Structure formats: C-alpha cells, structure tokens
Amino acid sequence: MATYDLIVIGSGPAGEKGAAQAAYFGKRVAMVERTAPLLGGACTNTGTLPSKTLRETALAITGMTSRGLEEAVLSLPRPFAAATLMHRERRVVGSETARLTRNMERHRIPLIPGTARFTGPHTIEIAETGQKLDADVFLIAVGSRPHRPDWIPFNEPEIYDSDEILKLAMIPDSLIVLGSGVIASEYACIFAALGVKVTLMDSRDRLLGFLDVELGDRFAAELQRLGLSLRLGDNPVKCTIDAQTRVCSVTTEKGFTETGAAVLAAAGRSGNASGLGLEALGVVPDKRGNLAVNEHFQTELPHIYAAGDVIGFPGLASTSMEQGRVAMCHAFHLDYKTRVNPMFPYGIYTIPELSYVGLNEQELQKKGIDYVAGRASMQENARAEIIGAESGFLKLLFSPADKKLLGIHAMGASVTELIHIGQMALLQGATIDLFIDAVFNYPTLSELYKYAAYDGLGALAHKQVSQADASRGGVGG
Numbered sequence: 001m002a003t004y005d006l007i008v009i010g011s012g013p014a015g016e017k018g019a020a021q022a023a024y025f026g027k028r029v030a031m032v033e034r035t036a037p038l039l040g041g042a043c044t045n046t047g048t049l050p051s052k053t054l055r056e057t058a059l060a061i062t063g064m065t066s067r068g069l070e071e072a073v074l075s076l077p078r079p080f081a082a083a084t085l086m087h088r089e090r091r092v093v094g095s096e097t098a099r100l101t102r103n104m105e106r107h108r109i110p111l112i113p114g115t116a117r118f119t120g121p122h123t124i125e126i127a128e129t130g131q132k133l134d135a136d137v138f139l140i141a142v143g144s145r146p147h148r149p150d151w152i153p154f155n156e157p158e159i160y161d162s163d164e165i166l167k168l169a170m171i172p173d174s175l176i177v178l179g180s181g182v183i184a185s186e187y188a189c190i191f192a193a194l195g196v197k198v199t200l201m202d203s204r205d206r207l208l209g210f211l212d213v214e215l216g217d218r219f220a221a222e223l224q225r226l227g228l229s230l231r232l233g234d235n236p237v238k239c240t241i242d243a244q245t246r247v248c249s250v251t252t253e254k255g256f257t258e259t260g261a262a263v264l265a266a267a268g269r270s271g272n273a274s275g276l277g278l279e280a281l282g283v284v285p286d287k288r289g290n291l292a293v294n295e296h297f298q299t300e301l302p303h304i305y306a307a308g309d310v311i312g313f314p315g316l317a318s319t320s321m322e323q324g325r326v327a328m329c330h331a332f333h334l335d336y337k338t339r340v341n342p343m344f345p346y347g348i349y350t351i352p353e354l355s356y357v358g359l360n361e362q363e364l365q366k367k368g369i370d371y372v373a374g375r376a377s378m379q380e381n382a383r384a385e386i387i388g389a390e391s392g393f394l395k396l397l398f399s400p401a402d403k404k405l406l407g408i409h410a411m412g413a414s415v416t417e418l419i420h421i422g423q424m425a426l427l428q429g430a431t432i433d434l435f436i437d438a439v440f441n442y443p444t445l446s447e448l449y450k451y452a453a454y455d456g457l458g459a460l461a462h463k464q465v466s467q468a469d470a471s472r473g474g475v476g477g
C-alpha cells in the first residue's frame with residue numbers, strides 16, 4: 001500500500017491548488033481523478049472555461065457591440081453547427097489540461113486515475129483497480145454536478161443540463177432556459193447573442209436576485225436589447241416533448257406555456273460527496289451532497305479536509321482555489337495563509353458583464369450603515385466609445401463620515417477585470433480620495449473610478465447641504 005502525506009481527491013481548482021500548495025512545501029502528495037488524463041474538473045472541462053470561451057467566440061463572430069448588434073446577428077448563416085463555435089473552446093481546454101499536467105509533474109504529484117472511495121479513516125480504494133492508498137491527510141475536492149429536478153425529462157435529446165449544453169450538435173433556433181442564477185443568465189445571454197430566440201423562466205421574481213437592485217434593474221434593461229424574454233415569478237412545473245415535431249413545451253404554475261427547440265435546465269448544483277464512503281466514518285453529506293467544514297476546511301474528522309464546490313457556497317473556481325490552499329496551509333502548519341479573504345469579487349459573464357465586491361445598497365440599508373453613491377457611465381468614457389461598449393456603469397458606495405469605500409458594483413465591458421482596482425482599494429481600507437488623487441491612463445475604462453469618485457463627492461456635498469437644511473428646520477427654515 002502506497003503511503004502519502006496527502007491524498008487529494010479531484011483535480012479541479014480546489015484539488016489542483018491544494019495539492020500544489022502541499023507539494024511545494026515538500027509533502028508527499030498523490031492526486032486521484034476519475035476522469036484522468038482529463039484534469040481540471042468542471043472549471044476546465046464543462047463549466048467555467050468552456051462557457052467563457054464560447055462567450056468570447058459568440059461576441060467575436062457576431063462582431064457584437066452594444067451598437068449594431070441586430071444587423072450582425074441577423075447576417076449569420078443558419079442553422080449553424082455548434083462545433084464551429086467550439087473550435088477555440090477545444091484549444092483552451094487542451095492548453096489548460098496541458099498546464100495542469102505540467103503543474104502536477106513539476107510538483108512531482110503522481111496522478112492516480114480512478115474513482116476514490118474511503119475504506120477507512122486513512123485509506124481509500126480506487127474502484128476501477130482495487131488499488132489501496134493510505135495518507136495522513138485527505139483533501140476532498142470532488143466538486144459538484146447539475147441538480148436535476150424530477151419533472152424535467154433529461155433523457156430526451158433536446159433537454160440539456162449545464163454540463164451537457166456545450167455538447168449540442170446544432171445551435172437551435174429557440175431555447176428555453178430554466179433558472180435565474182449565474183449559469184442560467186450567462187448561457188441565456190450567449191445564445192441570445194448568437195441570434196437564438198431565448199426565453200428564461202423561473203419561479204423567482206428577479207434574475208440574479210442577489211445583485212444590488214440598481215445593477216439588477218439596469219442589467220434586465222440590457223437583456224431586452226439582446227431580445228431575451230424573461231418569464232419570472234411563475235414556477236415552471238411541466239416539461240414535455242412532442243413525439244412528432246420534437247418541439248419542447250414548458251408550462252408554469254400559472255398555466256403559461258412556452259415552446260422551444262431545446263431546453264437548458266440550470267437549476268443549481270449538488271455536491272459530489274455522496275458515494276465516497278464517508279458516512280461509515282461519521283462524515284455525513286447533507287441532502288444536496290455537500291460537506292460541512294469548519295473555518296479551516298476540516299470535516300468532522302480533522303485530518304479529512306474538504307474544499308471547493310463540495311462545501312457549497314459560494315461555488316466559484318476563484319474561491320475554490322483559495323480554499324484548497326488555505327486548507328493545506330492549515331493541515332501542514334504552513335503559517336502564512338490562514339483564511340480565504342472574505343472580500344472576494346463576483347464576476348458574472350453575461351452580456352454585458354457584471355461584477356461587484358463589497359456591500360450593495362440593500363445590504364447597507366439592512367445593516368443601518370449610512371452611505372453615499374457615486375456613479376460613472378460608460379457613455380461618458382472615451383475608451384468605451386472607442387470599443388463600442390457604451391452600455392454600462394460603475395458605482396462606488398462609500399461612507400459619508402470618512403469617505404471609506406464600502407462596495408463597488410459595475411456593468412459593462414471588462415468589468416470583471418476592472419473590479420479588481422476597487423477590490424484592492426477596499427482591501428486597503430481606502431477612501432474615494434484615492435481615485436481622485438490617482439492619475440489613470442487615458443483613454444481607459446479604469447478612469448470610471450475617478451469620475452465615479454467625483455460624482456460621489458458631489459453627492460456627498462448635496463447630502464451635507466440637505467442635512468444642514470434639515471437641522472435648521474428645512475429649506476428656508
């Protein structure tokens with residue numbers, strides 16, 4: 001039986017970074033992956049990178065900017081094969097798999113192909129080969145899979161979950177997207193950008209309901225420009241396929257029926273912890289297949305760590321990587337990375353992009369924290385004009401007492417990159433004066449920070465005047 005300091009189960013972002021962290025500091029590490037030699041999990045193979053690459057391809061081939069979208073989309077030949085769109089996706093996935101393999105080799109981490117299952121607190125067995133492996137520490141990084149509600153006939157070829165959608169042969173004329181979260185919104189935008197008639201249906205009243213309300217409202221307005229139909233606040237309950245015409249129908253609780261050539265169900269994800277044999281060790285996954293962990297990412301058994309999607313929220317590649325690293329720093333007493341920084345950004349690759357970090361207006365109101373907002377519009381920005389991406393804005397929320405930043409919310413081209421400027425300022429406890437003071441390259445989208453800060457100063461002055469008036473008994477008092 002091979003004995004290791006650490007066995008990592010799963011080669012996605014959490015597993016890769018956790019394994020490399022421990023191996024870098026001289027630990028004997030092995031990685032088990034059931035899809036080997038394919039590495040990288042949902043991030044590389046079915047989720048993050050493929051969807052982002054398809055998005056860029058869609059934007060490039062449609063020449064899509066906020067202006068001229070309609071003509072570009074209408075001029076596409078139809079129907080067209082999905083494989084044409086996936087050319088770059090295959091290259092990106094191939095390169096990333098090669099990078100992951102090199103990273104494992106560089107850190108001398110043997111890759112053990114197969115499906116791992118615990119047979120004891122320190123032992124796993126590989127289902128396909130019967131090989132047994134022993135370790136002091138384990139990192140469970142087995143990820144998640146699409147949740148599949150019973151009422152959706154996933155056995156029908158026209159029905160896809162979010163792991164399968166990129167396997168479709170032809171781009172359909174119309175698509176019904178079930179869901180209102182990030183994955184549903186991203187794919188709905190990509191297909192709409194490709195000229196597909198998209199209807200997004202969900203029981204919730206708002207798309208991406210966790211967003212700052214202003215950001216959410218302005219995004220919803222942009223979706224109308226994309227021609228995307230929203231059917232929200234009405235629970236889809238039935239999905240059928242006509243045997244002759246192969247038309248898909250989705251019916252809601254209120255009796256509305258929408259038809260389409262295909263259905264994408266993006267109804268959340270379930271953790272992959274069930275089936276690992278953990279129950280016998282007293283580590284019981286919850287109903288959604290997720291594992292509970294403490295702040296060090298330890299399960300009930302302190303030498304068995306878990307990180308990434310399998311521990312649930314927030315279920316991002318970015319945070320999964322950090323969780324893997326932090327977990328292994330704790331396991332091997334590497335005394336320099338003790339937590340996942342709670343001030344992490346969200347990037348949502350819709351069309352247009354959305355991103356935010358820190359608190360939003362509704363959260364500030366709920367917490368009773370006084371704030372002022374400063375906004376800058378892409379319409380007033382020269383770089384946005386040059387690249388034809390004038391729809392969008394950046395909003396800074398800050399404290400009126402000391403001008404300290406509280407949150408940044410943005411929509412538009414490259415905001416998933418732009419947000420990091422604000423994130424760094426937030427992490428340093430900066431005030432909006434930082435943006436007033438700094439010189440930015442011109443023309444750049446980054447300048448939005450300066451003009452949002454100026455706008456914020458104006459809003460602050462206005463607030464102070466109103467407050468002074470009120471304390472004198474109102475205007476004219």
Ligand SMILES: Cc1cc2nc3c(=O)[nH]c(=O)nc-3n(C[C@H](O)[C@H](O)[C@H](O)COP(=O)(O)OP(=O)(O)OC[C@H]3O[C@@H](n4cnc5c(N)ncnc54)[C@H](O)[C@@H]3O)c2cc1C
Binds near residue numbers: 015049143162272309
């Ligand atoms: C469509 C889509 C788009 C996304 N976009 C983004 C984005 O833009 N930004 C972002 O940050 N995140 C995004 N995500 C989320 C991101 O992909 C996940 O949060 C991330 O992949 C989770 O990493 P992980 O290491 O926990 O698991 P995974 O990446 O799922 O990897 C788990 C690995 O474990 C292996 N495994 C499972 N069970 C076993 C077993 N018993 N034995 C051996 N191996 C096993 C699996 O084969 C898999 O390779 C997206 C997800 C989807 C689906």
